[in-house]
Amino acid sequence: MKTYNSEEEFLKDYNKDSYERLSLTTDILIFSVSSGVQENYRKLNEKYFSILLVKRDDYPFKDKWCLPGGFVGYNEELEEAPLRILKNETNIDNIYLEQLYTYGEVNRDPRMRVISTSYMALIDKNRLNENLSKNASWFNVLVLEENNIVDITLDNGTTTLKFKIKKTLKEKTTDRYKFEILENDSLAFDHPLVIMAGIERLKNKIEYTDIVFNMMPEYFTLGELQQVYETILGKKLLDPAFRRIIAKKTEKTTKVKTGEGHRPSALFRYKNDKH
Amino acid sequence: MKTYNSEEEFLKDYNKDSYERLSLTTDILIFSVSSGVQENYRKLNEKYFSILLVKRDDYPFKDKWCLPGGFVGYNEELEEAPLRILKNETNIDNIYLEQLYTYGEVNRDPRMRVISTSYMALIDKNRLNENLSKNASWFNVLVLEENNIVDITLDNGTTTLKFKIKKTLKEKTTDRYKFEILENDSLAFDHPLVIMAGIERLKNKIEYTDIVFNMMPEYFTLGELQQVYETILGKKLLDPAFRRIIAKKTEKTTKVKTGEGHRPSALFRYKNDKH
DNA sequence: CTAATAGTGTCTATTAGACAGTATGTT
DNA sequence: AACATACTGTCTAATAGACACTATTAG
Numbered sequence: 001m002k003t004y005n006s007e008e009e010f011l012k013d014y015n016k017d018s019y020e021r022l023s024l025t026t027d028i029l030i031f032s033v034s035s036g037v038q039e040n041y042r043k044l045n046e047k048y049f050s051i052l053l054v055k056r057d058d059y060p061f062k063d064k065w066c067l068p069g070g071f072v073g074y075n076e077e078l079e080e081a082p083l084r085i086l087k088n089e090t091n092i093d094n095i096y097l098e099q100l101y102t103y104g105e106v107n108r109d110p111r112m113r114v115i116s117t118s119y120m121a122l123i124d125k126n127r128l129n130e131n132l133s134k135n136a137s138w139f140n141v142l143v144l145e146e147n148n149i150v151d152i153t154l155d156n157g158t159t160t161l162k163f164k165i166k167k168t169l170k171e172k173t174t175d176r177y178k179f180e181i182l183e184n185d186s187l188a189f190d191h192p193l194v195i196m197a198g199i200e201r202l203k204n205k206i207e208y209t210d211i212v213f214n215m216m217p218e219y220f221t222l223g224e225l226q227q228v229y230e231t232i233l234g235k236k237l238l239d240p241a242f243r244r245i246i247a248k249k250t251e252k253t254t255k256v257k258t259g260e261g262h263r264p265s266a267l268f269r270y271k272n273d274k275h
Numbered sequence: 276m277k278t279y280n281s282e283e284e285f286l287k288d289y290n291k292d293s294y295e296r297l298s299l300t301t302d303i304l305i306f307s308v309s310s311g312v313q314e315n316y317r318k319l320n321e322k323y324f325s326i327l328l329v330k331r332d333d334y335p336f337k338d339k340w341c342l343p344g345g346f347v348g349y350n351e352e353l354e355e356a357p358l359r360i361l362k363n364e365t366n367i368d369n370i371y372l373e374q375l376y377t378y379g380e381v382n383r384d385p386r387m388r389v390i391s392t393s394y395m396a397l398i399d400k401n402r403l404n405e406n407l408s409k410n411a412s413w414f415n416v417l418v419l420e421e422n423n424i425v426d427i428t429l430d431n432g433t434t435t436l437k438f439k440i441k442k443t444l445k446e447k448t449t450d451r452y453k454f455e456i457l458e459n460d461s462l463a464f465d466h467p468l469v470i471m472a473g474i475e476r477l478k479n480k481i482e483y484t485d486i487v488f489n490m491m492p493e494y495f496t497l498g499e500l501q502q503v504y505e506t507i508l509g510k511k512l513l514d515p516a517f518r519r520i521i522a523k524k525t526e527k528t529t530k531v532k533t534g535e536g537h538r539p540s541a542l543f544r545y546k547n548d549k550h
Numbered sequence: 551c552t553a554a555t556a557g558t559g560t561c562t563a564t565t566a567g568a569c570a571g572t573a574t575g576t577t
Numbered sequence: 578a579a580c581a582t583a584c585t586g587t588c589t590a591a592t593a594g595a596c597a598c599t600a601t602t603a604g
Contacts, residue, residue, distance in 0.1 A: 004334055007334050007335050007336075007337065007385070010334035010335065011334070011335065011385055011386060014386050014387070016298070016386070016387045019298060019346040019348065019349070020348075020349040021296035021297055021298050021349075022296055022297070022298075022299055022347075022349055023291070023294060023296050023297075024297055024299070024379075024390055040553090040554095041603075041604080042552095042553055042554045042555080042602095042603075042604085043553095043554070043555090044554090044555075059279055059282050059285035059286070060282055060285065060286065061282075062282070071294040072297075072379070072390075073294065073295075074294070074295040074296075074297055074388050075381060075388070076381070077379065077380065077381055078377065078378075078379025078380070078390065079379075096447065098451070099376065099377065101374065102353065102374065102377045102392050103353075104299075104347070104352065104353025104354075104392075105352065105353070106350060106351070106352055110282070110286055111286060111289050111291070112289070112291045113349050113350070115299055115347075115353065115390070117377050117379075171547065172371065172485045172486060172488045172489055172545065172547070176373070176484070209451070210447045211447060213447045214447055221555095221556085222556080222557085223555070223556070238593090238594065238595070238596090239556085239557075239558095240557085240558075240559085240560095240594085240595085240596090241592095241593060241594065241595085243557075243558090244592085244593085245592095245593090258602075258603095259602090259603075260554090260555075260602080260603080261553080261554065261555085261602070261603045261604070262553075262554045262555040262556075262601075262602055262603075263554080263555055263556045263557085263600060263601035263602050264555095264556080264601075264602060265555075265556055265557085266556085266557090270447065272446065272447070315580095315581095316576080316577075317576075317577085317580060317581045317582080318580095318581070318582090319581090319582075496583085497583085497584090498582070498583070513566090513567065513568070513569090514583085514584075514585095515567090515568085515569090515584085515585075515586085515587095516565095516566060516567065516568085518584075518585090519565085519566085520565095520566090533575070533576090534575085534576075535575075535576080535581085535582080536575075536576045536577070536580080536581065536582085537574075537575055537576070537580070537581040537582040537583075538573065538574040538575045538576095538581080538582055538583045538584085539574075539575055539582095539583080540575095540582075540583055540584085541583085541584090
């Protein structure tokens with residue numbers, strides 16, 4: 001083996017392919033909350049937890065749905081790739097983005113060895129002026145869990161995608177799960193796993209961080225905010241407890257929301273109280 | 276653009292280099308708790324939170340210390356790489372391993388574009404029968420934080436490495452920090468960032484998961500366990516509170532630890548109570 | 551008036567923090 | 578006996594859960 005006297009000398013001589021290189025992609029979980037129908041003039045809209053998927057029109061997995069994503073360029077910052085794709089699919093930037101996990105199973109892509117880093121983006125749908133790319137569509141997410149088997153249904157109004165995941169607790173870790181795909185007929189790649197892990201992460205983080213506010217407009221009622229929590233967590237919350245906790249993170253404004261067929265509610269705003 | 280009639284046909288024709296491929300490495304944060312000196316025959320050993328580093332004997336960053344790590348092979352499972360390296364450096368397997376984060380700054384490696392996925396491994400030092408690889412060494416970790424500036428000192432008895440990190444809170448995220456290296460003269464690559472993030476993660480996780488037990492022998496006293504918590508968290512805990520919380524996760528055995536110059540203590544064991 | 555949500559008061563149960571006390575080994 | 582840690586009892590403060598109640602609008 002040749003010896004070098006300086007880093008410069010070494011670098012000049014370095015062969016990038018002494019290990020076979022591989023491809024890196026990024027997959028983005030774009031989460032939001034959608035408003036459903038209003039049953040009658042008094043009731044609040046139903047809310048749905050939703051995720052953006054795109055339909056593949058090329059091989060591999062042609063015509064299947066998958067997460068928006070793509071290759072990371074050789075000279076592109078890792079975080080730039082998901083931002084670029086987000087801009088592409090939704091035409092908005094300045095979005096909350098968080099890295100989740102890196103998937104590297106040898107055969108996860110039939111073309112070649114592909115490593116994929118998943119990101120989670122949270123957006124307020126009101127910011128979307130329907131500039132979605134043509135293959136993209138919002139799917140409402142329905143999660144049903146029983147005996148550590150999770151049934152996930154994604155529905156965009158015309159198409160329903162279903163998959164089933166087995167959740168196994170790992171040793172000495174309590175909160176860490178191993179996920180396995182039991183059934184999946186309609187999603188490409190290992191995306192059921194990626195989605196499952198993303199939903200788990202969001203559910204956890206919403207309880208101890210301020211990330212929800214990335215999905216809210218500037219002004220919102222506490223009822224709306226509670227609805228968002230409830231749809232994501234998949235359970236009802238008690239009003240007084242919710243208000244006690246959220247009070248620290250919000251501030252009441254003088255604005256009021258009226259015309260809803262019932263008592264008007266005060267509009268609140270996110271309060272960033274970093275002592 | 277050519278059209279294909281089947282996935283097989285498409286794959287046969289696929290050019291892996293339609294995007295320039297890049298290199299993937301893995302860096303491992305191997306954490307443990309070391310026993311220090313015993314001041315007098317009655318006192319407990321001091322405990323140190325420690326991390327395993329290796330000294331580079333090749334370019335780049337020749338003679339600097341860094342995290343154990345290496346390239347992920349084209350046909351190697353992503354998680355296999357850190358396991359292989361762990362085996363190599365410490366000669367033990369069957370270790371708790373958790374993926375942390377993927378670093379992808381364009382210029383983080385002077386050789387070429389390298390993406391690195393970091394892993395955290397927790398080990399019980401009693402399992403190490405001094406089969407460390409020759410370049411590896413345990414460093415005690417000392418963390419001092421003031422006004423969001425974190426000073427980290429790593430010490431292996433003969434060498435002291437220091438670096439300084441700036442912690443910035445991100446918007447609407449409460450618990451997520453951005454880390455920036457302010458000073459670093461002795462660690463290779465962006466490893467100060469990787470170490471900082473790993474310490475944060477461990478500190479958080481130790482409070483709401485069972486991962487500590489990966490650093491403990493099968494039988495331990497509650498005093499020892501408390502010491503481990505205290506060294507990792509960097510603060511003293513109150514005995515009764517600690518015992519109340521830990522009681523759910525441990526079970527008392529009939530074994531007793533004696534000969535310590537004071538009242539003997541019961542030996543406990545991890546209780547995996549997945550209802 | 552009615553249906554529906556907005557918003558509050560309060561009791562209770564649980565949990566966390568603090569401190570003081572008792573117990574028991576080795577030298 | 579003295580020291581050092583092991584271990585427990587209990588008071589208090591803070592927080593979470595539950596429920597019942599009042600308030601206010603559009604129709």
